Amino acid sequence: MRYDLVDLRLFLDVLAGGSITAGAVRMHLSLPSASARIRALERQAGVELLVRGRRGVRPTPAGTSLARHARDVLTHTARLESAVAGYARSPTAPLVLLAGTSATHRLVPHALASFLAEHPDLDVTASERPTPETLRLLADGEADLGVVVDDGSGAPGPDTEPLGDDSLVVIGRSGGVLADRDELTYREVAEHPLVGLQSTAPLQRWIEGKLGPDAPVARFRTRASSIGTVVSLAAAGVGLAVLPRRAVDPAVPLDVRELRDPWSRRHLALARGTTARRDSTAVEALADHVRRAAAGDGPTP
Secondary structure (H helix, E strand, C coil): CCHHHHHHHHHHHHHCCCHHHHHHHHHHCCCCHHEEEHHHHHHHHHCCCCEEEEEEEEEEHHHHHHHHHHHHHHHHHHHHHHHHHHCCCCCCCEEEEEEEEHHHHHHHHHHHHHHHHHHHCEEEEEEEECCHHHHHHHHHCCEEEEEEECCCCCCCCCCCEEEEEEEEEEEECCCCCCCCCCECCCCHHCCCCEEEEEECCCHHHHHHHHHHHCCCCCCEEEECCCCCHHHHCCCCCCCEEEEEHHHHCCCCCCCEEEEECCHHHHHHEEECCCCEEEEEHHHHHHHHHHHHHHHCCCCCC
16 A cells, blocks of 8 residues: 555645645645545545544544654655755755744754754754744745744735744743732833843844834833843843743743733744745755644643
8 A cells, every 4th residue: 555645745734724725725736636635545545534524624543543654754754855865965055944033942942953853964044033024035935934923913924834822921030020910011011120132133123013102111121132031030030021921931930921912912823935945845844843843832821
C-alpha cells in the first residue's frame, strides 16, 4: 500500500483547519480536487478517516492514527530531502523566519532549537520585525515564514494560519499594587510607575500605536531591550509592565492581571511568503516546528 505525500499533507491540513475547504486553501487546491483526494485516501486505507458534520470535520480513531504516522513520514521525508539537498545548495542560503517581539522571546527559540536539531543541513536566519514589515518582506519574496499579530483590525493576509492567543496583560511584583485587583484599564496602569521595552521594539511600537494621541502620560522608570529583562524588573517591584501573557514565565513569581482595553486582545498567526524562496518541504518542516512551539508555549491559565 502506497500513500501519496501530497495526500498526507492535505489530510493534516484538513485536520488543522477543521474542514476540507480549509485544507484545500492551505494546499492551494480546488475544493473538488481536495475532496477527491481525501475520498481516494479513505478508499486506499479501507476505513473512514473523517467524521463529516455541518461545522466541519474531525478524525475517526483511524484518522487520528493516520495523522500521527503521517507527521512522522513527512518529518523523515524532510530530513531525507534536506540531507541530499545539502550537497547541492549554497550554505549561505538559509531559511528566513521573521517574528515580532512577543514571538522572539520564547516561541521562536523553542521552534529553532527543535528544527535545527532535526535538520543539521538546514540553516535559519531569524529576525525581529513588526507585523507590517514582515508581511511586506513575505510578499516581496524576501522571507519564507513570519509570525505576525492578528489584532482583529484586519486580516494579516490570505496565506496565514492561527497560532494562538497573544493577548496583553499587566504584571507586577507578587503581593504588590495588583494584589487586590482582577483587571485594569491601561489608563489605570499608567497611574503607577512602569517598566517597558525600548520605544524601537515592535511590541512597544504596537502598543503606543493602539493608545493613540490621547494616551495617558506614563512614567517609565526604565526601558529594556528584552522582554526577559522587563519581566525581571517587574518581579523586583521596579514598576508595572504590559506584556503578552505567553511571554511571562510561569515560574517567575508575579501578579498577572487582565487588561480591560479591547485592543489588548490579539492573536499570533503564521504567515507564508507569496513567492517560493526555498524548497517547500523545508519551509513546511520549519512551519511545523513553529506550530508545535506555539502549542507548547501557550498562555498559562
